[in-house]
Amino acid sequence: MTSFGTIALPTRRNFFSLAGGLTAAGLLIAITAQPALAQDARSILKGAFDNWRANSSHAVVEMKVKRSNGTRSMTMESWTQGDSKALVRFTQPARDAGNATLQLGNSTYVFNPKLNQVIKLPASAMTQSWMGSDFSYNDLSRSQKVIDDYTHKLLSTKSAGGKKIYVIEAIPKRGKPIAWGKQILSVRSDGVLYSVEYFDQLGKRVRIMTADSIISLGGRPYPVVLTMKTDAKPGQYTRVTTKSASFDVTIPAYMFTKSNLQNPR
């Protein structure tokens, strides 16, 4: 069990940094997309993800985790490049500051200033639904899966706030290693992922992520407030709010290195 023993290693704060940080980095970018031209379900989704891949970004994000015993709030700075490189570093509060996470392809590294050590998370830990937050690692590193490993069906179109919304059902392909029964994704006609619902194999909803506020940011429609709720924990949620963001910026290559993770320049 040695290799899996490390699953439990990252502290609560590490998990937060991974969860909030990378999710904020990954999802916010993923959600920003150009208007879908093709009208079939797969193309609508793929359009959104293709756009995300080309982007680089630099953002300041606040994450709020609401639990029955109180609310925790953290601020982080994130950089992303394409779909495989992301760095997130916490800046607030003081006790969390310095915690950082680096994602390089399939590898995820965590840096904890108190340990002064970089830990590589085992791949199996990526599927963990971690303590504290309502996000899971899959939300950031496997977003592409919803296109490649699922079959898609356009369920309906509806309108909200003057915009058309496509409701797409995505069902995992037979034999793909996916535990979800299905996902229902709503994509706005201007290419913003409006909501994602995750269902178990009996058709019961497990959790839902919604874009609560979409405004123009960095020259594009952007969901600045995202909320993830787990149905089994009513009244609790994780909310990420983008304070500022710039897109298609040039990020130096040293940003996504392990040495920069440990000793920021």
Next chain:
Amino acid sequence: MNTVKTFAPLAWRNLWRNPRRTVITLIVVSVGLWSVLFFNSFLTAWGEASKDATLSLLTGQGQIHAVGYLNDPNIEVLMPPPNAALTKALNAPQIKAWASRLQVPGVVVSEYKTLAVNILGVDPASERRVSAIPDKIVEGRYLNGADDDGVILGVSLVDRLKTGLGRRVILMSQNVDGSLSEQSFDVVGIYDSTKETEDFYVFTGLTTGQKFINVKDKIAQIVFTIPLDQDLEPTVADLAQAAPDLDVRSWKTLSLFLATTDSFMQSFIYIWLAVVFSLMAIGIVNTQLMAVFERTHEFGLLRALGMKPRQVLILVALESTFLIGFGVLLGMVLAALTIWSLYDGLDLSAFAEGLEMFQGGQVLFPQYDIGGFILFSLLIWLMGILVALWPARRAAKLSPVEAMRHAT
């Protein structure tokens, strides 16, 4: 000898001069001895049953691994399937059954949870002969063949994963090139065992498992069982000779905890018996002391009539010999009857859930332990006689006048 002949009828009559006292002492001695004897046999049976229950789950009586596997069970220390020499040794008559298994650490993922487990690839045909788990399926079915691509989970694991029969879970494990294998498996069966086992072991077909982590025909272990009445050590030695480059171990070194528990159980029984024994001894001593002190007046009278102190002692000793002797006999008969009445086994299945943590067998078969019967009975007999002598000696040494002044 003559004295004994004279005093024996006297002692016998003395016993029945105070029938209530005699009956109380008889009851104390017989019930006390009964409890010691019965617990001895009950606890021994319990120890055996828990051992058998644990071994028959997965461990078997012994296992064969590649050298180093037990220190660090990972994919790099697997072994090839048994060669001709080992197969021949395994098929020898002193081995009841054997089975090959793949066993690797991994995780199981459902919609709700990701949990660390041990993934076992088994060949159902041979597995059925060495393990009780195939017969413990409570929902669905067991695996159909070594190439069955379904997965069997434990009841408790299913609950924790919030999954169920017919649904799909993802298994993940490291494969030979160091990367992560993940594959979707349908839950085809659910087994009911101890909670630890249910939480920790998931089963799939042997070849399915080998393909999953890409190890060709390699296996992690061979597990074997031997007939009940046979010695384990020579069998282990034979196998070790047939497979000199492999690590052959009996359950005693495989499952150190169980082996320790097993030997501890023996000590525990004696500690427990010592406690029961002392409590009972105190009861007997008390009754005997009271009985003798009560009779100080009577002993004084006997002395006044010309009996020597030594003769008084002999009289008391004879009385105790009869009294405790009958008590001991009665206790032995009671214990023997109790054990005999449980000949078909003592069914604990009504308490099965509560006893699960002890990994106990659900039916106990208490056995006669002749050595224990004789030892404990003799001890109690001797003790009963000895403790009566001390107050009797005191009473006998008092001057008759002093003694007779004692109110009774």
